[in-house]
Amino acid sequence: MVLILALLLSACSAETDSEEDGDSSATEITLGFYSSGSADEKMKDLIAQFEKEHPDIKVKTQNAPYQQFFQKLDTQIAGGNEPDVWLSDGVFVLKYAERGAARDLTKWIEKDLNKDDYYGLDFNKGPDGKYWGVPQGIQIGALFYNKDMFDAAGVDYPDDTWTWEDLKEAGAKLTIDTSGKKAGESGFDANTVKQYGLTFFNITEGWMPVLKSYGGGVLGEDLRKSIIDSPENKEAVNYIVDGMERGIFTDPADLQAFQSPMSPFPSQTAAMRIGIYARALAANETGVNYDVTVLPKGPDGKRFSPVIANSWVISNNTSDKKAKAAWEWIKYWVSEDNVQKQWAELGEAVPVKKSVANSDLFLNSGDKPQNKQAFLDSFEFAGTLDVNAVWSEWVKQMGDNLNRAFLNEASVDEALETADKEVQKVQDEFYKK
Amino acid sequence: MKSETNTLINIWTKISTKKKRKGLNSEGKWALLMISPYLLHFIVFIVFTLLASLYFSFSRYDMLSAPEWIGVENYNKLINDPIFWKSLWNTVYFTLLFVPTQTILALILAVALNQQLKGLKLYRFAHFIPVISSWTVVLYVADAIFNPRFGLANDLLVKLGLEPQKWLNDEQLVIPVLVAVAVWKGVGYMMVIFLAGLQNVPEDLYEAAEIEGAGFIGKFRHVTIPLISGTTFLVLVLSTITTFQAFEQIYVMTGNSGDITAAGGPNNASMVLMLYLFQQGFAFLKMGYASAIAWVLFIILFIITLIQVKIQKKWVHYEK
Numbered sequence: 001m002v003l004i005l006a007l008l009l010s011a012c013s014a015e016t017d018s019e020e021d022g023d024s025s026a027t028e029i030t031l032g033f034y035s036s037g038s039a040d041e042k043m044k045d046l047i048a049q050f051e052k053e054h055p056d057i058k059v060k061t062q063n064a065p066y067q068q069f070f071q072k073l074d075t076q077i078a079g080g081n082e083p084d085v086w087l088s089d090g091v092f093v094l095k096y097a098e099r100g101a102a103r104d105l106t107k108w109i110e111k112d113l114n115k116d117d118y119y120g121l122d123f124n125k126g127p128d129g130k131y132w133g134v135p136q137g138i139q140i141g142a143l144f145y146n147k148d149m150f151d152a153a154g155v156d157y158p159d160d161t162w163t164w165e166d167l168k169e170a171g172a173k174l175t176i177d178t179s180g181k182k183a184g185e186s187g188f189d190a191n192t193v194k195q196y197g198l199t200f201f202n203i204t205e206g207w208m209p210v211l212k213s214y215g216g217g218v219l220g221e222d223l224r225k226s227i228i229d230s231p232e233n234k235e236a237v238n239y240i241v242d243g244m245e246r247g248i249f250t251d252p253a254d255l256q257a258f259q260s261p262m263s264p265f266p267s268q269t270a271a272m273r274i275g276i277y278a279r280a281l282a283a284n285e286t287g288v289n290y291d292v293t294v295l296p297k298g299p300d301g302k303r304f305s306p307v308i309a310n311s312w313v314i315s316n317n318t319s320d321k322k323a324k325a326a327w328e329w330i331k332y333w334v335s336e337d338n339v340q341k342q343w344a345e346l347g348e349a350v351p352v353k354k355s356v357a358n359s360d361l362f363l364n365s366g367d368k369p370q371n372k373q374a375f376l377d378s379f380e381f382a383g384t385l386d387v388n389a390v391w392s393e394w395v396k397q398m399g400d401n402l403n404r405a406f407l408n409e410a411s412v413d414e415a416l417e418t419a420d421k422e423v424q425k426v427q428d429e430f431y432k433k
Numbered sequence: 434m435k436s437e438t439n440t441l442i443n444i445w446t447k448i449s450t451k452k453k454r455k456g457l458n459s460e461g462k463w464a465l466l467m468i469s470p471y472l473l474h475f476i477v478f479i480v481f482t483l484l485a486s487l488y489f490s491f492s493r494y495d496m497l498s499a500p501e502w503i504g505v506e507n508y509n510k511l512i513n514d515p516i517f518w519k520s521l522w523n524t525v526y527f528t529l530l531f532v533p534t535q536t537i538l539a540l541i542l543a544v545a546l547n548q549q550l551k552g553l554k555l556y557r558f559a560h561f562i563p564v565i566s567s568w569t570v571v572l573y574v575a576d577a578i579f580n581p582r583f584g585l586a587n588d589l590l591v592k593l594g595l596e597p598q599k600w601l602n603d604e605q606l607v608i609p610v611l612v613a614v615a616v617w618k619g620v621g622y623m624m625v626i627f628l629a630g631l632q633n634v635p636e637d638l639y640e641a642a643e644i645e646g647a648g649f650i651g652k653f654r655h656v657t658i659p660l661i662s663g664t665t666f667l668v669l670v671l672s673t674i675t676t677f678q679a680f681e682q683i684y685v686m687t688g689n690s691g692d693i694t695a696a697g698g699p700n701n702a703s704m705v706l707m708l709y710l711f712q713q714g715f716a717f718l719k720m721g722y723a724s725a726i727a728w729v730l731f732i733i734l735f736i737i738t739l740i741q742v743k744i745q746k747k748w749v750h751y752e753k
Contacts, residue, residue, distance in 0.1 A: 071715060078496035078720075095718070099497035191597060252699070253602040257582035393717040396694045404700050407602060 027325040028058040029318075032083030034069035039346055046339055050332050057325045077101050077315075084318040085326035087136055090308035091387050093124050097132035098389035103314040106131045108327055118334060118352050120309040123384050127223050133311030134330050137349025139276040140382055141209055141306040142292040142374045143167075144283065149174055149195065149271040153182075158272070160377075162296040164210060164239060167272070171197025171248040174271035183248050190247030197248040199270035200240070201261050203395055204306045207402055208385055209274055211236045212306075213298035218398060219386040224427050228398070229420035235299070237405060237412045244406055252403045265290075276308065277350050277375055284347075284368055292369040294378050305378035306385055310349065350375055390430045397422040490724035497718065507725035517726065520697075520704040521733075523608060527705060528676040530612045536668050539620050543627030544653070557628075560621040568618075568681050575614040575686070601687060604702040611703060615682060619675065623668045630664030631657070662749045670741055677734055680707040706730050 035043055040063060047059050062083050064072060070092070076082040077096075088096065096102040109131050115121055124133040145158055153173045158166075175183035176195040182188060183197070200206045211217055216233035219226060227233075243249035250270065255261040264270035266282040273279070274295060283290055297303050312330045314323050333339055340356040343349075347367060351357040363372050385391070401419035404410040410418075465472075490507055494500035511517050546557050563571055578585045579600040587597040600610050634657060642652045658665075687703050688696035693716045697704035706726065714723030 074496050074715070074718065096497065099495055099718075101497040253581050253599045256602055257580050390717070392694055396712075396716075399695070400698060400700060403698065407599070407699060409604065409700065 026056055026058050027321055028060060029085060029322050029325045029329070030060045030062060030083040031326075031329065032062040032069070032073065032086035034066045034087060034089075035063050036065055039348060042342065042346055046333075046342060049339075050329060053332070054325075054328055057328060059329065077317075080317060082315050082317070084322045085312055085314050085329060088133060088311055088313045090123065090135075090139070090310045091385060091391050093133045093309075093311050093313060094126060094387055094389050095391065096313060097126060097130075101316055102132045103316045103318075103323060104130050104132065105134065105314065105327075109134065112327075112331055113334070117354055119350065119354060119357060119379060120307065120352060123307050123309040124311050127221075127388075133309075133313045134334055135309040135311045135352045136333065137310055137343065138352060139278055139308040139310065140350060140375050140378050141204065141274055141276050141295060142378055143295050144265060144273045144275045144279065144290055144292050144369070146265070146268060146271045147289045147291060149268075153271075157291070158293050158296070160294050162293075164213065164296045164298060167198065167296050168239070168243050168248060171243070171272065172246065173197075175246075175248045177247070183246055188247070190245065193247045193254070194269070196250050196254070196264060196270040198243070198250075198272045198274075199255075199264035200244075200249045200251075200274070201255060203385055203399065204276060204308065205274045205279075207237070207240060209295055209304050209306050210240060210298075212304035212383065213295070213302050214239070215298060215300060215302055217386060218394070218423065219388065219427075223386060223388040224431055226420050226424040226427065228423055229416050233416055234412055237402065237416065241405055241408075241412060245408075251406050253407060276306070278348055280367070280369055281347060288368075290369060291371050292374045293371060294374050303381040305382045307379075307382045308385070388427075390426050394423045394426045397426060486724040486727060489721050490728050492721045494721040494724075495718040496720050500721065503721070507722050508729075510722065511725055511729065516701055516704060516709065519701050520706050520709040523701075523703060524677060524679075524705045524707075527608055527612060527679060528673060530609065531615055531676050532669060532672045534612065535616045535620055535623055535672055536665065538616060539623035539627050539668065540665075542620065542624045543631055544657070546624070547628060547631045557625075560624055562621070563618045564621040566618075568685060571614065571618050572682070572685055575617075579610055579614075601703075602699050604699055607687070607699065607703045611679075611683060611686060614686070615676075615679065618682075619672070623672065626668055626671075627661065627664055630661040634660045659750045663751055666741075666745050666749045670738065673737060673741070674734065677730070677737075678707055679705055680711065683708055684711075 031047065033043060043063070044061065047061060051057065051059055063069070066089075070089070073082060073086060082101075093102070097104075106129075109115070109121065113121070113134075118135070120135040120138045121131065123138075124135065125131055143158055143162075147157065150157055150170075155170050155173050158170065162170075172183040174195065175193060175197040177183075177189045178192040178194050179187070179189070183190070183193075208218075211233055214232050214236035216227070216230050216236055218228055240249065244251040250264060255264075258264060258267070258269070262279075262282065265273040265275065265279070266286040266288060268286070268288060275283075275292075280292075295303060295305055312326075312333065314326045314330075318326070334352050337353065337356055340351045340353045341359075341361055344351045344356060344362050345365075347365070351362055356362060357376060363376075365372075385395075398419050401410070401415045401422070405412050405415035489500060491502060491504060492500035493503050493506075542560060546553060546560070550556070563574075576584070581587060581597065581599050581602065584600070586600065590597055598606060601607050638656050638660070639652055642656050647655065683703055683705060684693065684696045687698055693712055697708050697712070707730070710723050710726040710730065713719045713726065
């Protein structure tokens with residue numbers, strides 16, 4: 001039996017050895033990505049094109065739906081058999097980087113890419129100035145609004161002059177209960193809203209843009225210190241809680257009522273949403289008559305648009321030879337106009353290459369929303385979600401506490417004070433070591 | 434899994450004692466060879482993983498970099514972690530609500546469906562449907578009832594002139610709602626086990642009790658209850674273990690679109706040990722801490738089962 005075990009073990013190790021050295025004529029790399037449906041096919045298509053142009057590189061693929069992909073990836077890294085290059089959700093890049101699983105790409109980026117040609121390279125930069133990934137596509141937030149609902153209520157479409165207060169004022173006129181009363185009218189029942197002014201979900205498409213444009217936020221510049229308990233955040237959260245109490249914004253309990261918390265806008269139950277670029281897909285599918293504009297200003301005129309740069313990351317465990325081949329793939333992806341165009345046609349993300357994003361192909365593709373320029377304009381005041389290595393964990397602490405305030409189970413002061421302590425604890429625990 | 438382990442240990446002791454006496458005879462060698470695939474599986478996938486998780490529970494381990502030995506720090510942290518205590522309490526609370534409710538309801542249903550009724554099979558079938566349905570299906574039905582906007586429960590409350598509730602978003606109501614759904618899903622299974630037990634009660638005992646002048650209640654108390662006590666014990670143990678492992682239901686019902694970090698709310702009011710373990714380990718990459726939780730969970734379950742087995746001797750009646 002020991003013999004069998006020994007045989008089995010040696011067989012395993014022998015396999016990895018031969019894979020490592022490989023054939024000297026062609027380098028084989030494994031590429032991991034999360035995807036579904038048409039994106040999956042397009043990706044395989046692009047990989048085939050890449051192999052044709054780089055006969056010395058063979059690409060093996062590994063893909064799965066989002067949730068499974070990341071669960072598997074972490075276990076693969078633990079076992080030392082992760083893909084050589086993989087697609088990471090933008091919010092996870094630093095998670096891999098700061099735990100030593102991703103390769104520092106700073107030198108390669110500086111040598112091979114002209115930073116001015118691309119959107120979002122800096123969104124993967126750690127506080128130490130190193131680059132850990134190259135964006136595959138960019139998600140950036142804007143304000144989606146349902147034109148039919150605005151027309152029916154006789155409210156002017158939102159534009160770049162709006163503040164969050166303007167949004168709430170317009171939202172009140174767009175909020176209707178089951179008896180047809182609007183928010184603010186006497187007899188309006190906030191418990192039986194059938195059309196909301198604004199649907200409000202989670203961090204990216206919920207509280208973060210509001211907090212930031214009010215001058216607040218979660219982590220300071222160094223991404224180590226909580227700045228939650230501030231007067232700016234209080235003002236912002238009070239603004240949100242008031243909107244929820246009046247029935248204009250969806251609260252967490254309202255959202256629970258929908259099959260998916262993403263659905264109020266595409267299913268035409270809400271007149272407005274804060275949405276990243278990819279949300280256009282669902283809205284187009286259900287045929288909503290909508291457009292987008294930049295997100296509203298805070299009280300001091302500050303704007304903020306949330307950004308997630310989903311990125312290619314190279315494994316830190318792979319050999320130099322494979323890493324170089326992986327880099328060829330990344331370069332091919334971001335710099336070839338042809339690749340960028342093909343990917344942009346799917347409508348899943350804003351193209352990384354500026355020349356393609358600013359071309360007719362992206363801006364005037366014929367699909368809604370018409371004002372795609374708003375997404376590009378938003379880069380001027382865009383920022384990440386204070387992403388660091390423990391992002392998921394502090395978001396949970398922050399979200400739980402904010403939800404208590406949103407559901408009236410804690411005062412705003414109390415919620416922010418607790419969140420501040422808990423989020424700081426998460427940082428200290430990770431960064432002290 | 435547990436019984437498999439037991440059999441394995443039995444076989445192993447038999448083989449090893451034999452060896453001491455007169456070495457392994459050819460029969461023993463054959464036995465060893467025959468079970469070697471399972472033995473191999475057992476060593477690689479059970480013994481090895483158990484030892485690994487024990488080691489991790491004394492380490493800081495984030496899966497992405499190598500584990501680092503930190504002694505009892507994880508266990509210290511566990512003792513001072515209010516969410517751990519809250520999720521332990523929630524698990525116990527869930528169990529205390531779930532196990533008696535399900536057991537009593539299953540027994541009542543089993544007695545009712547053990548009668549000679551017309552269309553009996555249809556009733557039994559109806560109670561068994563939730564058991565064979567996947568959680569996803571059950572949760573759709575549960576949503577039709579407890580949805581704060583469109584649900585039947587709130588409709589009913591409003592019609593009765595009462596305030597509508599937030600159900601899963603209410604810290605006080607979330608566990609009772611989860612228990613109600615879990616009972617609905619599980620009761621049919623336990624009912625069938627009880628039915629099997631009921632049908633093993635000899636008719637003549639009931640006849641004898643009738644001659645002694647016992648009514649329905651009397652027969653139930655003095656004949657049925659003692660004679661199915663073995664079945665009741667089985668149902669209790671099975672139910673307790675299921676609640677301590679409750680995960681999928683809570684993950685789906687309290688999370689947002691499968692977001693593991695959103696599950697367990699509101700304000701951790703539905704955070705149970707299994708969910709906390711999974712979240713710490715797989716969402717926050719604290720595998721060492723998660724391993725410590727797993728070992729504490731194991732010890733708790735082990736103690737509870739020991740207690741149940743001990744008490745069993747006092748009240749469970751087995752026919753000799």
